[in-house]
Amino acid sequence: MIHGESYKPIIAEAAKMAIGEENIYERVFIFELLKDKNDPNAVAGAVGFSVRQPKFYVFKAKAVLLATGGATLLFRPRSTGEAAGRTWYAVFDTGSGYYMGLKAGAMLTQFEHRFIPFRFKDGYGPVG
Numbered sequence: 001m002i003h004g005e006s007y008k009p010i011i012a013e014a015a016k017m018a019i020g021e022e023n024i025y026e027r028v029f030i031f032e033l034l035k036d037k038n039d040p041n042a043v044a045g046a047v048g049f050s051v052r053q054p055k056f057y058v059f060k061a062k063a064v065l066l067a068t069g070g071a072t073l074l075f076r077p078r079s080t081g082e083a084a085g086r087t088w089y090a091v092f093d094t095g096s097g098y099y100m101g102l103k104a105g106a107m108l109t110q111f112e113h114r115f116i117p118f119r120f121k122d123g124y125g126p127v128g
Helices: 004-019 096-103
Strands: 028-035 043-050 056-060 118-120 123-125
Touching (some): 028 056
Antiparallel strands (some): 043 056, 118 123
């Protein structure tokens, strides 16, 4: 049986075998998307820097997938008592992907959803 904490190492190993370890860049902070000079509606790459070494990266790509996560903890949670400091969202989802996409000209849609968490005494929690 595979538990949740095991997924990332399994998928990482499969990715390394599929595309080659030399083509994987880890711990690179992407801060800007590069537009295609021939197609103003396309993104042709990204710019970033290493968070561990003094290195700067410029990536050229045929396609770019922006998968930075959402924006968490923008508002104070309604949890009270013992559950006040608990959260089930990643605290590093800062909304930077929304900014980069918007700056590159993407139309941001599907923000109309409303999250309704499972409620229990003194707190709120995620539910399947």
